[in-house]
Amino acid sequence: MPDMRNARWIAVVVTAVTVVACNGTKYTTVTIPPRLDLTQYQRAALTTFSVENAKGSLNELATRRFAEQVLHAQREVEVVEAGTVDDTLEKLGEATFGPAAAKAIGSERDVPVVFAGHMKVSNVRPSGGLTALAVPHLEATIQVDLDVALYSTRSGGTLWRAGSSASEKVGQVSMSGNLPTFSAKDPNAAYGRLVDRLIASVSQDLYPTYERRAVR
Numbered sequence: 001m002p003d004m005r006n007a008r009w010i011a012v013v014v015t016a017v018t019v020v021a022c023n024g025t026k027y028t029t030v031t032i033p034p035r036l037d038l039t040q041y042q043r044a045a046l047t048t049f050s051v052e053n054a055k056g057s058l059n060e061l062a063t064r065r066f067a068e069q070v071l072h073a074q075r076e077v078e079v080v081e082a083g084t085v086d087d088t089l090e091k092l093g094e095a096t097f098g099p100a101a102a103k104a105i106g107s108e109r110d111v112p113v114v115f116a117g118h119m120k121v122s123n124v125r126p127s128g129g130l131t132a133l134a135v136p137h138l139e140a141t142i143q144v145d146l147d148v149a150l151y152s153t154r155s156g157g158t159l160w161r162a163g164s165s166a167s168e169k170v171g172q173v174s175m176s177g178n179l180p181t182f183s184a185k186d187p188n189a190a191y192g193r194l195v196d197r198l199i200a201s202v203s204q205d206l207y208p209t210y211e212r213r214a215v216r
Contacts, residue, residue: 026215035205036150036160038070038077041112044150045082045105046070047097049117056182058191059119062146065199066117073206080109085116099156106153113159117148117202123167124180140180143167146198164201168194 038044046067051059067079082105085097092100097116105114123143143165150160170191172184184190 027212028215030211030213032209032211034073034208038074038113038206041077043078043080043111044070045080045109045111045114045153047082047105047114047116048084049119049146049148050085050097052118052120053124054119054121054180054182055176056180057184057187058121058144058182058195061187061192062119062195062199063117065195066115066148066203069199069203070115070206073203080111082109082114099151102151102153102156112153114151114153115148116151117146119198120145121180124175124178126173126175126180127169138173138175139169139171140173140175141167141169142173142180142194144194144198146202148202160205162202162205164198166194166197166201168197170194 046063049059049063049066067081070077070079085101085105088101088104088108089095089097092104094100097118101116102114106112121142121144123141125141127139127141144167145163145165147161147163149158149162151157152159168191170182172182172186172190174181174183182191
């Protein structure tokens with residue numbers, strides 16, 4: 001009896017070859033492979049996204065959600081969590097992730113490719129008040145730009161890059177000067193929707209697409 005994965009692909013194949021008649025014209029649904037196919041690499045490292053103009057757990061939540069999307073979209077691929085790269089960058093004398101860092105992680109983790117991402121928080125507009133129990137709370141409308149890239153650990157070259165931007169009101173944010181800190185006990189409830197929007201956009205290339213074409 002085929003397992004769930006085989007059943008899923010059988011369903012895709014059946015859908016792809018199904019031909020229907022509509023107004024005398026026959027159509028077929030064609031499966032278009034993902035723009036970023038990681039199966040050729042088998043293993044991919046993922047570093048914790050860096051964050052600019054903010055502190056706390058926003059970048060950690062985004063990294064975790066991106067890993068979930070990679071594993072969901074391409075289940076034959078193993079994701080190796082490489083943690084933060086601060087120590088690696090310090091050893092290399094680099095300020096940001098680039099070819100040298102990619103090569104170093106490849107050597108340390110024995111992986112052919114590595115994902116790295118950067119989040120930039122801007123346009124922070126705080127608002128606050130008191131709850132029914134007179135407990136102060138703080139919300140903020142923020143804009144977050146996310147850039148994610150895939151690097152070859154052999155050459156250090158960039159193999160793929162995607163970016164997204166979203167603006168939304170989030171909760172459980174503290175402010176130190178103009179710098180927001182994301183440290184909610186429940187990050188998903190506080191700023192999960194914003195993170196989901198960003199990750200959904202940058203992960204589109206990991207999924208196949210489907211196109212309905214006329215059969216001639």
